[in-house]
Amino acid sequence: METIGHVGKRRGGALARRASVHVDDHVASRFALGDMALELEPMRPQSGRNGGFCEALQVFAGDIGVEFRTPLDYDAVAAAWPEKHSSARASWTVYQRMAHLPGCSVVQDPPFTDRLGVRCGGGVATGGAEA
16 A cells, blocks of 8 residues: 555545645635735725835734734735635745736646645645545
């Protein structure tokens, strides 16, 4: 029987499917936090932000127990990828790195990874189809 680490292939697949749910939840949580930060301090079309955005996001970060950069990063990605243009099919890192290219097809349809039968960033699949 083939193994993945210290477990059989079947158990490894089950662990990957369970982990995928957590990855999807983690991506959704980051977008939710980004949306909340945007509600506190929306981006402006021309200037980007008003002068008090740092203070507002610092207070927000302190209230939720994260570093200041966290809501700052999350809201920038959430602004670039509104809900109608994002899905849990791509990892947060992909969305973050591609924030300057909204609508990129790699983000909308990430490549399939044969090793575990998953699309990059979650969405466990078998035979190339989403599960």
